[in-house]
Amino acid sequence: MSRPRRIPHATVARLPEYLRILVELAHSQHDTVSSGRLADLGGFNAAKVRKDLSYLGSYGTRGVGYDVLGLLDEVREALGLTAARGVVVVGAGNLGRALANYSGFEERGFPVLALVDADVDKVGTRVGQLEVRHADELPALVIELGLRIGVIAVPSATAQDAADRLVSAGLKALLNFAPSHVSAPPKVAMRRVDLARELQVLSFYEHQLGTSAPGEPAR
Amino acid sequence: MSRPRRIPHATVARLPEYLRILVELAHSQHDTVSSGRLADLGGFNAAKVRKDLSYLGSYGTRGVGYDVLGLLDEVREALGLTAARGVVVVGAGNLGRALANYSGFEERGFPVLALVDADVDKVGTRVGQLEVRHADELPALVIELGLRIGVIAVPSATAQDAADRLVSAGLKALLNFAPSHVSAPPKVAMRRVDLARELQVLSFYEHQLGTSAPGEPAR
């Protein structure tokens, strides 16, 4: 009930899932929810849910459950989602254009406000609402549009360069879609999504038919 | 050096990364590689690399390192990547079309051979090389094209339905891009990628400026 400081990474990785579930519960007019119900909806275990929420200094009520709206605020607050966070996509190839168009980002509070590329032939072309800008404009765009998160959607060979540009333009959070390891200063938060990797992991478990794949990643 | 049975999930999740690095090393004519070098290239620690590879019954040579081509085969074999694995994408919306077009899948051995949708208005339209087929044709397509993996790219509300269709069409490996929890029989390998979730996790670490985000997920 007090508010302990350090939230373990495994818990942080589940917060977006709690958020999603709580948004749905709020829509369907539920005002309280128990850890058991949250566990069912998210595919977790009830004890884990309670422990996770306890790190937020959650306000559950014994005998009753958690207040949906209150908890929703707590989770949003913990994730730092109190204001929309503008995203810039670097790389206007296939993947970059798709990401810039993907409505799921805007819906969840991450509007894609800019799309840049280093290739002058691509600069000026339109992708949905956006016009492709030159990568050199990054520092100006970051300031002008208040960008917070950079998405790297360039080929592996230039991913490190894209990351460096984003960091020197002042961004502190990067999501890398290129299938290669990119390094950044320790103050910069960095995650990677490798779509083909997911298929390879699936391939492993399908291959080993019978061995069921564990649920979802943590860390 | 013997070949112990159960590969821990955290190790499985890193195998694709080793694979990628080994492919690059092979291209650049390296014939051996040490655990330390692999660790550098992947952003790991050398002891972890050695332990991971030991689960494959790896053939490292003390004093020398690992044979690049031999290890490449071992990893490919462990991942079950000895033959190409056909993929079907369910959902021809924004995301589904982008995934069907994404060249990274084919490049890594997962050709997208079919794209289906339940909406008759979308059936017959073209996306890259593919013509959108009706979701009812799934069981036939699975047999005809030898599909192995299903990718779910429909809205949350219909994700469970899409999963059920894929499972009853005989697929044993599903990748879910919808931001909701989907259940499947235990024999079916199932993973989820939630793009907005990654941004939310980044938001957390950016918010808590100074707390550096740990590297990459395992499990």
Next chain:
DNA sequence: GACTGTGAAGTAGTTCACAGCT
């Protein structure tokens, strides 16, 4: 001397089980 393979120690994450509130 360089580098692997692996027990053992250390750390993180999960689950149990129950005391404590409503």
Next chain:
DNA sequence: AGCTGTGAACTACTTCACAGTC
């Protein structure tokens, strides 16, 4: 009675440290 919050036990993963091989 129902459900939270949390120490304690357990399980998984990582890292150390060193014996063993080339």
